[in-house]
Amino acid sequence: QLQLQESGPGLVKPSETLSLTCTVSGGSISSSGYYWGWIRQPPGKGLEWIGTIYYSGATYYNPSLKTRVTISVDTSQNQFSLKLSSVTAADTAVYYCARHLSGSYERASDYWGQGILVTVSS
C-alpha cells in the first residue's frame, strides 16, 4: 500500500523559507507515469494546488506562487521536497503531498499524505 508522509518544521518565521519533504513508501517515486504534487489548505478554508514534479525533475507550478516555489525530487531517497520562500502569515496552512493518477500532472490525486500544519509567525 502506497503511503506518503510529510515532514518539516511546524513553525516558520515571516520572510523565511518554508521547507518540507514528502517521503514515499510502498512504491517507487520513479514509477513511470506518476507525478507527485503539493497542495495546501489554510485552516478552515479550501484547497490550493502549489505544484507538481515528475521523477525526471520536470516541474509544474501554480503561477500565483511560481516566483517563490521550488519543488525537487530525490529518487535515491524516494522523496520529493517543497521550498516556499519569503513566507507571510497568508502561507499558514496544512500542507499535503499527493500522487497524481497515472499519465500526467493534469490528473486527480489518489494518494495523499496526512498533512502537516505549518504556521508562519514570529
Place this chain on the structure above:
Amino acid sequence: DIVMTQSPDSLAVSLGERATIDCKSSQSVLYSSNNKNYLAWYQQKPGQPPRLLIYWASTRESGVPDRFSGSGSGTDFTLTISSLQAEDVAVYFCQQYYDTPQTFGQGTKLEIK
C-alpha cells in the same frame, strides 16, 4: 484561472435520502480530443486529507461505495449520494485539472438532518 463554484455551501439530508452537490466551472473542462471531463470529486473528514471519490467526472475510484456517483459535462457537474449514510458526513470538493493551475471548489459541508 478556472473558477469552480459549488452549491450549496452546506446541506442537511436525512439518513437514507439522496444528497446532491453541484459544481460549476467558469469555462469548459471537457477536452475535445479525448472527450474526457477533467473533473474530480473529493471527500474530506475533519483532521483527514481529502479522499478521491470520482475522476473524469463519473469514474468511481476503487473502493468507493457505489452510492456515490458523478455526472455532468462541460461546465456543470453533480455529485450524488443515493442513500446517505452516517459516515458520509464530510466536506466535499470538486476540482478541475483541465488547466493550470488546477483549482478546487470552495467545498460543500454535508450534515445529517
